[in-house]
Amino acid sequence: MTVSPAGTAPPPATGTVPVLETEGLSKSFGPVHALRAVDFALQAGEIHALVGENGAGKSTLIKLLTGVHRPDAGTIRFAGGEVAFDRPADAQRAGISTVYQEINLVPLLSVARNVFLGREPRTRWGLVDTAAMNRAAAELVGSLGVDVDVTAELGRLGLGVQQMVALARAMSVESRVVIMDEPTSSLEAREVATLFEVARNLRSRGVGLVFVSHRLDELWELCDRVTVLRDGQHVHTGPMAGLDRVSLVAAMLGRDVAEVAIEGATEFGDTHRQAVEPVLTVSGIDVRNRLHGIGLRVRPGEVVGLGGLLGSGRSETVKAVYGALPVRGGTVEVGGRRVRPNSVRHALRAGIALLSEDRKAEGIVPELSVRDNIALAVLPRFSRAGLVPERRIDALVETFMRRLRIKAASPAQKVRELSGGNQQKVLMARWLCTEPKVFLLDEPTRGIDVGAKAEVQALIDELAGHGLAVVLISSELDELVEGADRILVLHDGAVARELTGEHKTTSALLAALAGGRRRAEDGDE
Amino acid sequence: MSDGTIAPPEPRTRRGLRTDADWIRRNGVYVALALLVLINVAVTDNFVSENTLRLQLIQVTPVLIVALGMALVIGTEGIDLSVGAVMAIAASLIPLYIGYGTGVAVGIAVLAGAISGAVAGILVGRIGVQPIIATLGIMVAGRGLANLFGGEIKSIRDPGVVALGSGSVLGIPYVVLIAAAVAALVWFLVRRSTYGRQLVAIGGNKRAAELAGLPVRRVLVTTYVLCGLLAALAGVLLAARSQASDPTKVGLLVELSAITAVVIGGTPLSGGQVRIAGTIAGALLMQLITATLIFHDIPDSTAQIAQAVIVVAAVYVQLGRRRARR
């Protein structure tokens, strides 16, 4: 099944024939109507944006298209004929390859294995040709600009890398339709560019692409047409060209253009007043062959950004500060008092909170309710006489669910059932409950829709305003530049340079990153 | 269609959230139990009597108590194979210390269970050994220890112990009361206590629980201690009932029946959830299956096959439809 029948001879790019088409597609999960009678049509040779706020039904639509779920009602037509895939394998065999929202690869297997699982190159004895497989994988991943050891265990790599590997897997097979559900949410500007290249390339070969993203700017850059979903219903389809940002957002949120007023790309205000004494002082953090003497100081009310390329060690830095990663040396001080190293619980007690970038593996407890997930981190602190303080928790949960506009059927709904973005908000709430002095945010707006993103950014701003010290990791340059008062650029696990004041600009940051990268690549070229 | 983000979450009742599959999953075991009862009422002589009920309740107690402890362990995505051996250890200690009085003997027996549980807990929670292998080692060694302590089977004549085994108030046997108390306690732990909440969180996503600053190790150790403690209690009750302690035979294969009861009760082995009522129903179901087969004098061979079929059927009722949900 390495090459799909369709793949062998992709039809010429005709902008007219829908290659993938749905009619009256509906799906509900119990009482939750995820999709209501959605019509959607993807032309061959177009890049079709699929947008909507969190929980609008984007991923559900994709899962219906690819046989993960079965529709309650409606029909799906692929390449003219009506189809009913009953498992993803069927969809793939038919020529639809998909990159799902949460990374769906096998952490324990090597990068190469993950790329070729199920369609490994064979020797003439019918055995897997490991050497050839690794070579091909290295080539493929390399062509996407990620230089990793393909025999390395995937689970050890950063989320960004994993995302690129998932992309590589999707690329490794010829198909007529490629679907990507928020592929860029954890990618770096540079990788995003690569991804776009790949996408355009596919389009030129007559492949139809579906592209989901909450980074609206990307849509204009890449997509030909856009379909907007709201509360599981189709509300708009049309060309990207000539569509202005405000009216798109209006369509997504279902508000009049007038109501929607968005200045700039983000909701951050300007630089915050800065106290003299740093509340967080990190010096000489060393993590075996990953981090080398990282130091940083954050004052109350200050937002310090961490920039860097994939694997530059941003996530590892914050993890180390939080005590979640065994460090060999270095000290962390909060409010002048030293924090016991390598102990999450002491870090927490000292007032540090970490919003991890990998919400699936390190964030949510899928089987627990939204409520219990939010209250998780404060549970030990709040409980009296070993009992759960239900009242107090209910109040807290109530507040945060309203404040962050978490979209769940009820506080009792299982987090597993929430949409990606809403899960992110739940985690945000979990940490805000702990009333931290220092908040480490690793990709805080990952997969959050415009409305919510604006809220989260405003929130960060506000928290800083109230004297919270924030460390912000974001792979969105604007967010970093506008959100942070200072930016530390990491490279290969060390602070390469710092951008402050008027040097804190997107272009400067890009330059800094590129500079770092160039040095990194000296060896290879 | 008003906007989803602005409007506060529409209030919905918990019940409203349940899908059919969920409902079946939650209640399948009760359905199966009810079915089996009805069948017996129809075809078994002398079944409809208070005695039958009392008898089943009495006989189920050891397995039930063990199953309750097991449910906690399984909630942490663990498993405990040592329960049978722990029952034997407890039973074997009773005759040794009965000289110091009933209380002391029982106390020591239960303590022994707690200790063996602590060993398991430390191996799993602190050293990070896989639960099944850690408890397997304890199971093998424990059975040996029980035999060393107990030696040959001994009859227990101590009035206190005998009363514990066969006494009753208002027609309700002590053992049943104790089991009920244990069930209530465990239910309370799981539903109301912080410990219980942390337990399911750890079972659901260990890494996330660690990062949320939960005392993962302490909770794990506590859980295995509780499980060992309950197993020991079950051993004591069994000894008290049979007025003897037979270290080689007490609690043989109880680990399997206990786990089966828990799983039939709807608690997934993948952890993150604990169903107490289900576990109780599961244990009763297993008990009633055995009883039914004896009532009708089914030979061993057929009995085992029948048991196999019924168990699978019972679980299918609960989980079989899950896939249909997609």
Added chain:
Amino acid sequence: TNPGDDQSGAAPSPAGGGDGQVVKESSGDGCTLQDYGAEKLDLRNAVVGFSQSEPDTAAFRAAETKSIREAATEAGVRDLLVTNANNELPKQIADIQNLLNQGADFLIVAPVNSDGLDPALTAAKRAGVPVLTIDRKVTNTHCEDYVAFLGSDFEDQGRRAADALNDATGGTAKVAILLGSSGNNVTDDRNAGFKERVRAQYPGLEIVAEQTANFARDEGQAVAEQLLQSNPDITAIYAHNDEMALGAVTAVQAAGKRPGEDVKIVSIDGTRNAVQAIVDGQINAVIESNPRFGPLAFETARKFYAGEAIPEDVIISDDEYNRDNAEANLGNAF
């Protein structure tokens, strides 16, 4: 460990007496040292190996092992190696091979199972080490794979149990049988003998249920409770061993009846607890299955090396404990 042995174990005389074993009958043609093709040796400076089948926590096994050990010292062998197979056939095969490895010159084996010891027996034959099997007969070839079988006739025990139950019940009763573990030939024989005798002579004894309780006391109790509940008119219980009988006693009491009176109970073995129960009037009769093989075994070995012909089956005579003699013979119980 077992109070019973204090009196009984003292100075077992091969000739017999209450506790030692007495040969009832010997059948099958004799097997001499020459026929067997083993070398002559003097037990005094021989290493004897004993492979026990079940854990010594069962009273029967404890008494058996104890008696072998004592008889060994009695016979003054150089060394006695003892292994225990914990009821696992593969382990017993390994055990025996290890004993041979450690230089045993003569083997006494209490087989886990009548079949399947072939590899071990073959190994013994290769090493030229004679094997004497006790308490369970193997299905291999006499005088080629093993010297002789010493033990009880389990079917006969079953028949005698039927007799005893008949006497106790006066000939009419609804009987429930507590079976030993399935697939165990002791279970099969004790059941076959009992049923055969009942069919042949006691039409008044109606067998209403037979359920396995795996030779265990608590299972005996549990099963008996269920049986008494489902058919309350059961008036007699036949248990394949004493443990299950003692369990049945508790069950009968729990059902509000008097064991030994309302429900007559007969079992096989002769453990101290059971015989005591007879004295207390809770069990009606126990057919003895004498575990004290030591003296007879070493006596047989001596004869064998003295060149005498050893018959294939040396069947011992088992006593019976009943209301008349239980008190007096309590000391013989193990």
Added chain:
Amino acid sequence: MTTTVSREESAPASPRARLARLAQRQGALVILAAVVLAATFSFDTFGTTGNLSNIALQASFLAVVALGMTFVIMSGGIDLSVGSVFALGGVLAAWGAGHGTWAAILLPLGVCGLIGLVQGLVIARGGLPAFIVTLAGLLFARGLLLLISDEGATTYKVPPDSAFRELAQGELLGIGYPVWFVLVAFALGGLVLHRTSYGATVLAVGGQEDAAELMGLPVARTKVIAYTVSGLLAGLGGLLMASYTSSGVTVLGVGMELEVISAVVLGGTLLTGGAGTVLGTLVGVLLLQVIKNVINQVGSLNSNWQAVISGTILLVVVTIQRWLATVQRR
């Protein structure tokens, strides 16, 4: 949450980390070597070729079954039925031997394979927990065994002249055939695991089932095959045992499943699935067998003490393994 668990258990990919994984896997091997050495020096009856070949032979029956179990466990499942199926296979073989050697070989393989297949289907397609299904399988197989041997009363013997005996009693270069079978089987197993797409799929299914599903891998089929093979191999082990003991012993295999599982886990395979090796399992089996043998060497050591000691050794071994694994990582 297999993801996180395995992340901790298994080693990272940097060279230093590979070392860690090696150390962890060789943990069992290292300990095995140590035990063997110690035993050879302390008991002159241990090192003898006779004893060693005995150990190998006795280990081989367990090993055959453990191979199947390894794949089941790596696929994230478990198979409790192997003990009973092993016994059933033996009885069927002995019965079949009365009707010719081929009957003795094909009958058990057929029936046991079928049992495995059914279990696999119920688990993979019906979506029932493996633990319960195979527990039922355990009861079912044992019941069937008792049924065909009328409640275990009759034990079928392999006819003295039957060539079937040769299967396990024959020798090549002074080493019993079963040992050779095992070597071949494990070689094949290793090949399947590392060099076929099935092997990788098993690990994927065990490591992250939902992901495997989304990647379009044949999850269900993979599981079904694993359980079928496990049933087959359990049957094979049984028939070898029948040939070895020249009879279909009905009381075999009780509690065997646990011994097999511990061998597999000792070999470094994750019970949560997703990682493991075939060689490790072989080492695990040998380790268990050697420990038994050594304990037996200690003359008249009371059987209860034997249990206590072997249990403790098991715990010590796994503790050392963990320690090796983590120490390397620091």
